[in-house]
Amino acid sequence: MPVTAKKAQQMIMAAAEKADEIGVPMVIAVVDQGGNFVAQLRQDDALLVSVSLSWNKAYTAVAAKMSTETLGTVSQPGGPLYGIHTAENGRIVIFGGGFPIEEGGKIVGGIGVSGGSVEQDMACAKAGLAAYSS
Amino acid sequence: MPVTAKKAQQMIMAAAEKADEIGVPMVIAVVDQGGNFVAQLRQDDALLVSVSLSWNKAYTAVAAKMSTETLGTVSQPGGPLYGIHTAENGRIVIFGGGFPIEEGGKIVGGIGVSGGSVEQDMACAKAGLAAYSS
Amino acid sequence: MPVTAKKAQQMIMAAAEKADEIGVPMVIAVVDQGGNFVAQLRQDDALLVSVSLSWNKAYTAVAAKMSTETLGTVSQPGGPLYGIHTAENGRIVIFGGGFPIEEGGKIVGGIGVSGGSVEQDMACAKAGLAAYSS
Amino acid sequence: MPVTAKKAQQMIMAAAEKADEIGVPMVIAVVDQGGNFVAQLRQDDALLVSVSLSWNKAYTAVAAKMSTETLGTVSQPGGPLYGIHTAENGRIVIFGGGFPIEEGGKIVGGIGVSGGSVEQDMACAKAGLAAYSS
Numbered sequence: 001m002p003v004t005a006k007k008a009q010q011m012i013m014a015a016a017e018k019a020d021e022i023g024v025p026m027v028i029a030v031v032d033q034g035g036n037f038v039a040q041l042r043q044d045d046a047l048l049v050s051v052s053l054s055w056n057k058a059y060t061a062v063a064a065k066m067s068t069e070t071l072g073t074v075s076q077p078g079g080p081l082y083g084i085h086t087a088e089n090g091r092i093v094i095f096g097g098g099f100p101i102e103e104g105g106k107i108v109g110g111i112g113v114s115g116g117s118v119e120q121d122m123a124c125a126k127a128g129l130a131a132y133s134s
Numbered sequence: 135m136p137v138t139a140k141k142a143q144q145m146i147m148a149a150a151e152k153a154d155e156i157g158v159p160m161v162i163a164v165v166d167q168g169g170n171f172v173a174q175l176r177q178d179d180a181l182l183v184s185v186s187l188s189w190n191k192a193y194t195a196v197a198a199k200m201s202t203e204t205l206g207t208v209s210q211p212g213g214p215l216y217g218i219h220t221a222e223n224g225r226i227v228i229f230g231g232g233f234p235i236e237e238g239g240k241i242v243g244g245i246g247v248s249g250g251s252v253e254q255d256m257a258c259a260k261a262g263l264a265a266y267s268s
Numbered sequence: 269m270p271v272t273a274k275k276a277q278q279m280i281m282a283a284a285e286k287a288d289e290i291g292v293p294m295v296i297a298v299v300d301q302g303g304n305f306v307a308q309l310r311q312d313d314a315l316l317v318s319v320s321l322s323w324n325k326a327y328t329a330v331a332a333k334m335s336t337e338t339l340g341t342v343s344q345p346g347g348p349l350y351g352i353h354t355a356e357n358g359r360i361v362i363f364g365g366g367f368p369i370e371e372g373g374k375i376v377g378g379i380g381v382s383g384g385s386v387e388q389d390m391a392c393a394k395a396g397l398a399a400y401s402s
Numbered sequence: 403m404p405v406t407a408k409k410a411q412q413m414i415m416a417a418a419e420k421a422d423e424i425g426v427p428m429v430i431a432v433v434d435q436g437g438n439f440v441a442q443l444r445q446d447d448a449l450l451v452s453v454s455l456s457w458n459k460a461y462t463a464v465a466a467k468m469s470t471e472t473l474g475t476v477s478q479p480g481g482p483l484y485g486i487h488t489a490e491n492g493r494i495v496i497f498g499g500g501f502p503i504e505e506g507g508k509i510v511g512g513i514g515v516s517g518g519s520v521e522q523d524m525a526c527a528k529a530g531l532a533a534y535s536s
Contacts, residue, residue, distance in 0.1 A: 005150075005177050016139075027171075034302020035450050037161075037185040041173045043139050051171040063450035077479045080520045086492030088454050182303050182331035186356050211345045224354030252348045273418075273445050284407075295439075305429075305453040309441045311407050319439040 003032045003101060003109035007132060008039035015113055015128030016043055019120075026115035026124050029054040030101075033108050035062040043115070050114035056091045057098025057112025057125075063088075065107055069096035069122065097121030101132050137166045137235060137243035141266060142173035145235075149247055149262030150177055153254075160249035160258050161188040164235075167242050169196040177249070184248035190225045191232025191246025191259075199241055202232035203256065231255030235266050271300045271369060271377035275400060276307035283381055283396030284311055287388075294383035294392050295322040298369075301376050303330040311383070318382035324359045325366025325380025325393075331356075333375055336366035337390065365389030369400050405434045405503060405511035409534060410441035417515055417530030418445055421522075428517035428526050429456040432503075435510050437464040445517070452516035458493045459500025459514025459527075467509055470500035471524065499523030503534050 001007075008030035019026040025043035027050035032038050042051060057068050064071050072094040075081040085094045096118040101109040111132075113125040135141075142164035153160040159177035161184035166172050176185055191202050198205050198218075206228040209215040219228045230252040235243040245266075247259040269275075276298035287294040293311035295318035300306050310319060325336050332339050340362040343349040353362045364386040369377040379400075381393040403409075410432035421428040427445035429452035434440050444453055459470050466473050474496040477483040487496045498520040503511040513534075515527040 002178075005175055009175065032302070034300070034304055036182055036302055037174070037176055039175045040171070041139055041143070042171050044136075048170055060451070065449055081497055082474070082478065083487035083494075083496040084451075084455070086488045087451060087458065087495075089491050092451060181333055183328070183352075183355060183360060187352070190355065206350070210350065219351035220354045223357050226351075227355070228351040229349055270446075273443055277443065304450055305442070305444055307443045308439070309407055309411070310439050312404075316438055 001103060001108070003030060003038055005038060011111055011128040011131045012039055012041045014131035015111070015124040016041060018124045018127035019043060019115065022116065022120050022123065024116035024120055026113050026121070027051050027054040028124065028128060029058045029112045031058040031062055031110045033062070035059050038109070046115045053093060053114035054112040057093045057114060058110040059091060060093045061098040061100045061110035061112065062107060064092070065100060067096070067100065068093045068098035072096065097125055099125050099129055101129065135237060135242070137164060137172055139172060145245055145262040145265045146173055146175050148265035149245070149258040150175060152258045152261035153177060153249065156250065156254050156257065158250035158254055160247050160255070161185050162258065162262060163188040163192045163246045165192040165196055165244045167196070169193050169244070172243070180249045187227060187248035188246040191227045191248060192244040193225060194227045195232040195234045195244035195246065196241060198226070199234060201230070201234065202227045203230035206230065231259055233259050233263055235263065269371060269376065271298060271306055273306060279379055279396040279399045280307055280309045282399035283379070283392040284309060286392045286395035287311060287383065290384065290388050290391065292384035292388055294381050294389065295319050296392065296396060297322040297326045297380045299326040299330055299378045301330070303327050306377070314383045321361060321382035322380040325361045325382060326378040327359060328361045329366040329368045329378035329380065330375060332360070333368060335364070335368065336361045337364035340364065365393055367393050367397055369397065403505060403510070405432060405440055407440060413513055413530040413533045414441055414443050416533035417513070417526040418443060420526045420529035421445060421517065424518065424522050424525065426518035426522055428515050428523070429453050430526065430530060431456040431460045431514045433460040433464055433512045435464070437461050440511070448517045455495060455516035456514040459495045459516060460512040461493060462495045463500040463502045463512035463514065464509060466494070467502060469498070469502065470495045471498035474498065499527055501527050501531055503531065
């Protein structure tokens with residue numbers, strides 16, 4: 001099943017609900033299998049930098065076929081992919097908050113969240129992911 | 135009243151409903167008073183090029199304090215603002231589908247729609263605008 | 269059927285053969301349904317500017333769901349989409365040589381050719397397109 | 403001998419064969435003596451991020467006249483070229499997978515491979531290099 005607009009909105013709403021619970025406004029983005037934009041929402045007062053970060057986290061998760069957190073572990077100084085974060089004009093994000101959306105063993109899209117600590121971003125992104133399957 | 139995430143989503147839903155009525159999938163974007171991103175939705179199968187166009191239409195309407203259609207009339211070859219469409223790396227859009235959101239004589243944000251003919255884009259954007267006031 | 273690497277190479281070879289026949293070296297690019305890169309070849313002595321042009325033509329054909337020639341007819345000065353060529357940092361091409369790859373009424377990718385006159389580019393792109401179905 | 407389109411395709415095919423053998427889809431790119439594009443292929447399901455990475459690895463190998471792996475050893479934090487990876491809008495790659503193509507003591511082009519681990523990328527790039535001389 002492709003990541004439809006409707007499904008993306010549900011994911012965003014679930015992530016936003018988690019953000020409300022945590023008490024930190026977030027920007028949440030969803031992309032499709034080709035890494036292309038589906039939907040994005042900036043909660044009131046969320047960081048401006050999070051607009052591009054959330055989108056790029058979602059994109060990175062699809063483009064690299066792994067979470068941005070995992071990509072971060074191999075791209076630290078001295079690591080095998082150190083320097084990858086400047087690729088595509090800096091569009092590649094190497095800290096947590098971006099996850100691939102998987103279905104039937106295939107990656108069908110990505111979700112990215114930015115606005116709080118990396119842990120908070122990841123918690124909201126996971127809440128969004130859970131809504132994909134529901 | 136600022137353009138809240140909630141209000142932006144209502145505008146997007148109203149524009150999307152109009153798009154469904156017309157039968158052409160659209161991308162709809164809403165920005166705030168500072169021209170910054172609030173929300174965006176790409177309906178299923180909407181043109182990829184409309185992702186940037188809709189956002190940029192919304193931005194242009196705030197940045198130039200006029201509709202993108204109006205800006206287009208003064209930026210044709212020979213016109214007073216000819217060439218403005220290349221500003222900000224081509225972010226300025228000079229054809230219809232972007233409108234400022236006005237309230238109490240002030241511009242408080244912008245909406246941009248792309249995906250169909252300019253007339254269809256404008257019709258959807260106006261439906262979105264109407265939802266701001268409702 | 270997605271545009272596979274194998275199919276893309278066949279399209280490129282067919283377009284290149286046509287270019288040899290015409291006697292003008294070309295750059296030929298093929299993208300998939302999401303507008304993402306599949307394959308590209310620059311024939312010996314082909315124009316450097318054609319590297320990005322051919323890729324962008326292929327991308328534009330998918331992103332706008334029409335040939336770049338058709339897009340050009342509506343984006344001339346005074347036309348409804350005048351100014352669209354600066355979108356996405358100038359990635360949108362509004363002269364001939366880019367065609368969507370269609371199958372079963374759906375657009376599954378795009379081919380773009382650059383290097384000669386627009387007519388020559390289009391002839392080579394069409395030769396490439398024909399190889400998709402064969 | 404310049405890196406012709408024909409030679410580049412042979413290199414790509416050899417690298418792709420190695421990738422098939424390893425079982426990881428790759429993107430393979432070849433550039434000429436001027437660092438300019440010659441040919442590129444994205445194998446089915448290869449990472450999107452590898453499109454730019456492979457091209458940039460090939461470019462970097464020519465532009466810096468050394469392998470990307472070697473460049474990486476001198477551009478870690480504290481190293482003499484630390485920070486070089488952000489040059490040219492992030493086009494410079496500082497991990498393995500890009501090699502100069504040498505002939506008669508001169509650098510005549512570059513090959514870049516991306517898609518797997520750095521070791522896998524390098525193995526495929528070397529297979530491509532071997533095809534240059536054959």
